[in-house]
Amino acid sequence: QVQLVESGGGLVQAGGSLRLSCASSVWIFSSYAMGWFRRAPGKEREFVAAIRWNSGTTYYADSVKDRFTISRDNAKNTVYLQMSSLKPEDTAVYYCAAGPLVVAPTAPRDYNYWGQGTQVTVSS
Numbered sequence: 001q002v003q004l005v006e007s008g009g010g011l012v013q014a015g016g017s018l019r020l021s022c023a024s025s026v027w028i029f030s031s032y033a034m035g036w037f038r039r040a041p042g043k044e045r046e047f048v049a050a051i052r053w054n055s056g057t058t059y060y061a062d063s064v065k066d067r068f069t070i071s072r073d074n075a076k077n078t079v080y081l082q083m084s085s086l087k088p089e090d091t092a093v094y095y096c097a098a099g100p101l102v103v104a105p106t107a108p109r110d111y112n113y114w115g116q117g118t119q120v121t122v123s124s
Contacts, residue, residue, distance in 0.1 A: 002026050002113040004096045009118030016122070017084045022096030022115055024077040030054035033102035034079040035111060036070065038092035038120075048094070049081060050105035059105045064090075086122045093117040 003025035012018050022034065035050035049070040050059045058070050069082040079096065097111035104110050 002098055004098060004113055004115035006094065006096045006115045006118040009094060009120045011121045011123065012086055014086060014088055014122055014124050016086050017082070018086065018120060020081040020083070020094055020096075020118060020120070022079045022081075024098065026077070028053050028074070028077045028098065029100065031100050032098055033105055033110075034072065034096065034098045035059075035102075035105055036079075036081045036094055036096060037108060038090075038094045039117075040089075040092040043092075045095070045108060047106040047108070050102070051079060052102075052105070061106075083120070086120075088122050088124045091120060091122050093119050 004022050006022045008020040032053040036048040037045050038048050039045040047061050051070045067085045072079045095117045096115040098113045099111040102110040
């Protein structure tokens with residue numbers, strides 16, 4: 001059973017940066033993809049970014065492209081989300097997800113495992 005633990009959330013002013021981490025409790029096999037999603041108050045969960053474990057291919061939502069960077073550390077079974085130029089509209093609970101057979105990295109249904117979430121609040 002894969003357990004994912006996020007960390008790094010917090011309160012930051014607009015224009016600031018945060019780095020989220022997501023550590024897996026077990027070895028992440030090369031077939032996996034890992035992603036970040038977020039849910040803002042009163043809104044549906046939305047895709048943020050994803051990365052394929054073997055190739056390192058990355059995917060981003062248009063709203064975060066050029067501001068956020070997803071990366072991985074294979075040895076630590078950890079995925080990161082570096083967030084820069086943060087905006088108040090980035091305020092949300094951010095969730096890490098992982099799956100062995102992710103066909104559509106932007107689709108939550110393709111991920112089998114989810115973390116508990118970490119709050120990111122961006123003040124104006």
